[in-house]
Amino acid sequence: MPAGAVIMEPGNSAERFTGDWRTFKPVINQDKCTRCLRCWVFCPEPAISIVDRQYTSSSGRAWKNSVEINYDYCKGCGICVEECEPKAIDFIEEVK
Ligand code: SF4
Ligand code: SF4
Structure with missing residues (x-):
């Protein structure tokens, strides 16, 4: 990134x-997630998406999709x- 974090080419956030x-690190508990996408609305990065991955909760509810975080x-x-x-969403210490 250039000095001063100057953006020379707008629209390049996906490259960062x-x-x-x-x-x-946020970790989504798929059992508790209601797929409301409130997290997606508020996330300042392109980091949350809903994907076509079926999930059946411990209570037997079948979801056609899952909400996932792109780390x-x-x-x-x-x-x-x-x-x-x-x-x-649990918030756990990152281990590198
Ligand atoms: S993780 Fe996101 S989609 Fe799931 S319940 Fe929380 S705010 Fe809603
Ligand atoms: S997914 Fe990451 S970047 Fe997006 S709101 Fe949650 S903690 Fe912030």
Whole structure:
């Protein structure tokens, strides 16, 4: 990145792997996740997405998709952890 973090070519955020900054890591508990995507709305990075991965919860509920975090871009800010109403995201110390 140039000195002063000047952006010379707009629209290049996907080239910046902000996951290197992380000291704490959000981990989604698929059993508690209601697929509301509130975390996706608030995440400042392109780090949260809904993927076509079926999941059956311990209570027997069958989901057609899962919400996942891309750790190449998750910088560990914790906003998703705060915004997740069912408290489905654990925030654990990163181990490198
Ligand atoms: S905010 Fe929480 S419950 Fe909603 S999709 Fe994200 S992890 Fe799941
Ligand atoms: S910790 Fe921050 S960057 Fe990482 S997924 Fe949550 S909101 Fe996005």
